[in-house]
Amino acid sequence: MKKLLAYFFVVINIGLMQSQTYKSYVVKGDSCYNIKNYKASVGFYEKAFKIEHKVSSDLYNAACSAAQNHDDKKAFKWLDLSIDNGFENIAHIKIDRDLESLRSKKEWQKTIDKLQKKMDSMSVNYDKPLQAELLAIYTEDQQVRHKYMKVYKEKGAGAKEVDSVGNIMLEKDSLNLIKVMKILDERGWVGKDVVGAQANQTLFLVIQHSDLKYQQKYMPMMRDAVKKGNAKASSLALLEDRVALREDRKQIYGSQISMIPGSKAFVLPLEDPDNVDKRRAEVGLGPIADYVRKWNIVWNVEEYKKELPELEKISNQKKAK
Incomplete structure (x- = not known):
């Protein structure tokens, strides 16, 4: 034995x-x-x-x-x-x-x-018209963002081309929000069993890119959808972080990164940094060190806690502008 x-x-x-x-x-x-x-x-x-x-x-x-x-x-x-x-x-x-x-x-x-x-x-049993509508919204949402990031990397912040594409992005976001709000108000947070995984994810993307008042309105619906298996807990975590910061609270999962021109990228103010990986794991997100590496950030929790007051100051200055 x-x-x-x-x-x-x-x-x-x-x-x-x-x-x-x-x-x-x-x-x-x-x-x-x-x-x-x-x-x-x-x-x-x-x-x-x-x-x-x-x-x-x-x-x-x-x-x-x-x-x-x-x-x-x-x-x-x-x-x-x-x-x-x-x-x-x-x-x-x-x-x-x-x-x-x-x-x-x-x-x-x-x-x-x-x-x-x-x-x-x-997709034999999917709502095909609704799926097609949401996939078209997804494509439009992502295409304009890909274009924006390309121009941003090539021209830099403040360039006319960046502002121009940014304005187009805001206009498309507004139009897509109207479509998605109609779906949510009439059908609720439709799951992937109705429209497929990607079309279902479109609902989150559009709300994630909307103004705070719409995020606050639909976040409870998304929370309920997560409980029912109709939305991803990891996506909800990203939305909760964004709402928290917009409400002048600290984020919970560390998903929101500052990209202030002329300053190094950093994780925006985070609640209880010592236990962030535990919270991330609970919603299906990987370690924060792996996540922030995309922005060339080396995660060191002790250094982060030391720098946090200054980071909060920079974050508040950004909001004031």
Whole structure:
């Protein structure tokens, strides 16, 4: 019996080590992607996928790095595996700028057709007109944001082009909000069983991008939807953080980042930083250190607590402008 127990402990420990190694490679792959070192990013993803290749979001992100590295073969292979392992976001894949170089390749249409066939088989009982409406809203919401970020990176804050695209974004947000409010008021927070996962996520995106009064109005509805399985707890967490800061409270999950021009990026005022990862895990969010790395922030909770008064001062100055 002792030998048997020892065997099980060895197996468990090996499994934990592999899981941790896989995660570390994925984190490194993401980090290299963020600094546009796509070759290194692909290398780390390759190492991760030798351990396992079952997480659709990791496979999709790897495909984006491969496409940016002009490695079409790996990009299509990982997109294919991503679809096999649950990727469903057909609206996003069609507009993702990272995959732009793949769209002229013959394999592209095969990939889209495979995903569309999967979505069609899943959506037999969906409300098709409502799904189509929400997917169209999703595409419009994300396209203008991709354009805004591209111009922002190229021209910098304060440029006329940035302000111009920003105004277009605000106009589209207002129009999309009217459509989504009508759906919410008439149908409630429709779940993915009615419109599919991506169309369902559109409801959150539009409310997340709306003014505070609308966020306050629909947040209770979203909380109820989470309890019923009709919305994601992780998305609700992002909305709760944004509302908290707008109400001059500290955020709970650390999802909101300041990007003040001329200043380093930082996590906006956060309640109880010591236990943020515990709260994030409860709603399905990963460690804050992994999350903030996208903004080249190195998370150190003790340093953050020391800097928090100054960060709050900068945050308040930003609000006053």
